[in-house]
Amino acid sequence: MSDPGSVKSSREQAQTFLQDVLRLMGFEARIEAFDQPDNEVLLHIESADAGRLIGRDAQGLEALQLVLNRMVGRFPEQTLRFIVDVERYRERKKDRLLKMALDAAEQVRQTGHPVKLAPMNAADRRIIHHAIMDQKDLRTWSEIVEGESEKRVVVDKAEPSVTDSSPPANNIH
Numbered sequence: 001m002s003d004p005g006s007v008k009s010s011r012e013q014a015q016t017f018l019q020d021v022l023r024l025m026g027f028e029a030r031i032e033a034f035d036q037p038d039n040e041v042l043l044h045i046e047s048a049d050a051g052r053l054i055g056r057d058a059q060g061l062e063a064l065q066l067v068l069n070r071m072v073g074r075f076p077e078q079t080l081r082f083i084v085d086v087e088r089y090r091e092r093k094k095d096r097l098l099k100m101a102l103d104a105a106e107q108v109r110q111t112g113h114p115v116k117l118a119p120m121n122a123a124d125r126r127i128i129h130h131a132i133m134d135q136k137d138l139r140t141w142s143e144i145v146e147g148e149s150e151k152r153v154v155v156d157k158a159e160p161s162v163t164d165s166s167p168p169a170n171n172i173h
Contacts, residue, residue, distance in 0.1 A: 011041050014072045014082050018043055021067070027053060042083045043068070050087040058093075061086055097124055101131035104155040105138055114156035119148040128153045 011033045022029045029047035036042050054061045065084040104115040125142050132140045139158045142151040
């Protein structure tokens with residue numbers, strides 16, 4: 001675990017770097033830093049150009065986060081991971097994913113049939129898996145979707161039938 005002085009220094013360094021990058025890109029923005037569990041720091045950006053910063057399918061947001069973590073992470077004393085968010089985009093997306101997981105769980109309970117969600121990236125699948133994990137009557141796993149670059153989550157009843165060849169319960173991939 002890092003000492004508080006180096007965490008503060010790393011947080012300030014990341015915040016300054018991100019502010020400089022945004023300024024060079026022509027964005028006016030305000031950045032706030034929030035300490036998170038597991039050595040993470042949330043850098044929240046407020047900007048009138050939020051949509052442009054987020055980009056299509058959050059590609060702009062992901063690119064900013066990747067560059068920031070690569071630049072700040074090149075220092076050996078760096079132990080923090082930085083999460084970049086714009087106008088609470090990631091928080092709203094997580095809420096949508098949690099609702100999707102709960103809706104799928106309810107559908108499985110009502111119909112008794114597995115629910116296959118749309119393909120999604122690993123971070124989004126992890127949110128779905130964790131949302132269902134504590135529900136003992138259900139299980140989840142990720143499966144490859146032919147012709148897609150991303151896997152999808154399948155939500156199903158916990159007790160497999162004799163002919164069920166699905167992977168074991170709550171495999172997180």
